[in-house]
Amino acid sequence: MLKLYTYFRSSAAYRVRIALNLKNLAYEAIPVHLVKDGGEHLKEDYRRVNPAGAIPALADRDLTLSQSLAIMEYLDEAYPYPPLLPPDPAARARVRAIALDIACEIHPINNLRVLKYLTGQLGLSEEQKMAWYRHWVELGLAAVEARLAGHSATGRFCHGEHPTLADCCLVPQVFNARRFACRLDHVPTVVRIDAECRTLPAFAAAAPENQPDAE
Amino acid sequence: MLKLYTYFRSSAAYRVRIALNLKNLAYEAIPVHLVKDGGEHLKEDYRRVNPAGAIPALADRDLTLSQSLAIMEYLDEAYPYPPLLPPDPAARARVRAIALDIACEIHPINNLRVLKYLTGQLGLSEEQKMAWYRHWVELGLAAVEARLAGHSATGRFCHGEHPTLADCCLVPQVFNARRFACRLDHVPTVVRIDAECRTLPAFAAAAPENQPDAE
Numbered sequence: 001m002l003k004l005y006t007y008f009r010s011s012a013a014y015r016v017r018i019a020l021n022l023k024n025l026a027y028e029a030i031p032v033h034l035v036k037d038g039g040e041h042l043k044e045d046y047r048r049v050n051p052a053g054a055i056p057a058l059a060d061r062d063l064t065l066s067q068s069l070a071i072m073e074y075l076d077e078a079y080p081y082p083p084l085l086p087p088d089p090a091a092r093a094r095v096r097a098i099a100l101d102i103a104c105e106i107h108p109i110n111n112l113r114v115l116k117y118l119t120g121q122l123g124l125s126e127e128q129k130m131a132w133y134r135h136w137v138e139l140g141l142a143a144v145e146a147r148l149a150g151h152s153a154t155g156r157f158c159h160g161e162h163p164t165l166a167d168c169c170l171v172p173q174v175f176n177a178r179r180f181a182c183r184l185d186h187v188p189t190v191v192r193i194d195a196e197c198r199t200l201p202a203f204a205a206a207a208p209e210n211q212p213d214a215e
Numbered sequence: 216m217l218k219l220y221t222y223f224r225s226s227a228a229y230r231v232r233i234a235l236n237l238k239n240l241a242y243e244a245i246p247v248h249l250v251k252d253g254g255e256h257l258k259e260d261y262r263r264v265n266p267a268g269a270i271p272a273l274a275d276r277d278l279t280l281s282q283s284l285a286i287m288e289y290l291d292e293a294y295p296y297p298p299l300l301p302p303d304p305a306a307r308a309r310v311r312a313i314a315l316d317i318a319c320e321i322h323p324i325n326n327l328r329v330l331k332y333l334t335g336q337l338g339l340s341e342e343q344k345m346a347w348y349r350h351w352v353e354l355g356l357a358a359v360e361a362r363l364a365g366h367s368a369t370g371r372f373c374h375g376e377h378p379t380l381a382d383c384c385l386v387p388q389v390f391n392a393r394r395f396a397c398r399l400d401h402v403p404t405v406v407r408i409d410a411e412c413r414t415l416p417a418f419a420a421a422a423p424e425n426q427p428d429a430e
Binding site: 051052053054063065066067069070071073074077078089090092093094096097099100101103104105107108109114117121122124128131132135143146147 | 266267268269278280281282284285286288289292293304305307308309311312314315316318319320322323324329332336337339343346347350358361362
């Protein structure tokens with residue numbers, strides 16, 4: 001059985017949980033606590049799974065994969081049905097670009113380790129940290145909205161009538177935005193698609209509050 | 216002919232230039248200056264090409280693509296030879312993970328707009344900004360090194376004997392690391408592969424100093 005090294009609140013793990021559920025792939029969840037004891041992901045035990053010490057990692061038999069987007073692309077290649085990417089190269093590029101708008105332009109800047117650097121090494125206040133967080137989320141989601149709103153390929157989901165990699169990234173990012181009280185009134189298409197996705201069992205089962213390690 | 220909206224020093228544009236050259240695809244370079252007049256990429260003219268205002272964008276007939284990794288995946292699907300990804304799903308996942316170690320974990324945190332926020336909104340010193348920059352590059356490249364060093368799939372290049380997406384991301388990141396005097400003595404495999412890549416004309420022709428808009 002597939003094994004997912006996960007943390008209930010990790011946005012990157014949340015993406016992969018959605019992808020696994022959309023593909024009806026059963027998996028064993030192995031929780032790795034990102035906060036307790038300075039972070040279990042940085043301890044030697046987990047470094048043996050993923051030397052970079054990042055969550056998630058997916059073990060498929062003798063193979064261990066990391067980087068959430070690479071894991072989802074792998075799942076789409078190794079377990080093709082239902083697909084997480086459309087068949088046409090131009091459409092695939094659009095889906096990947098939306099996913100990367102989130103995974104490259106928003107999430108890394110607001111990662112736990114970056115926030116820790118702001119308040120630790122740089123001695124910034126909690127208020128400055130939260131302003132930073134909201135700045136990048138609100139700006140980044142505006143770019144996603146510009147890509148989605150009024151585009152003929154946008155459908156019930158980010159691309160057409162079936163969930164794709166883009167939706168797997170969108171929902172965890174909106175979850176984080178709500179958790180930290182970011183503005184969302186400027187991104188109505190993002191909000192509409194997020195709500196649409198969360199009606200599906202694959203998304204609901206992947207939500208942080210429904211994980212075995214939820215607090 | 217393909218058109219690439221590019222800036223000589225943009226690391227993401229540099230990746231795509233390498234990929235285009237590796238595939239022997241001729242393209243017209245349309246320079247977009249990221250610094251002059253507060254950034255041409257943020258003006259209305261360029262927003263019509265890419266609403267997110269990010270460099271690079273690639274126009275292929277009536278299609279305009281953005282996000283460097285999505286562009287490179289598109290090129291690999293639309294113009295398959297020579298491939299930028301190996302055929303096997305596990306190997307593809309490894310190549311993509313290395314590319315994402317750079318494109319998600321290092322580059323976004325040190326993007327121009329992030330550095331501007333540090334010295335602008337947060338009022339940090341030039342010295343604090345550079346310490347930030349080096350911290351994330353040195354830490355991030357250490358994670359890449361851990362993935363490459365001693366791994367049986369690492370060859371002349373990041374994965375085997377042919378350049379892949381991973382090398383397209385590695386070389387621009389090492390270029391940036393050198394430009395800002397980051398430590399590299401802890402990442403000998405990264406340094407060795409970077410040197411190997413730069414002996415190839417496809418990489419050399421894509422280098423910032425060889426662009427029409429180089430300063």
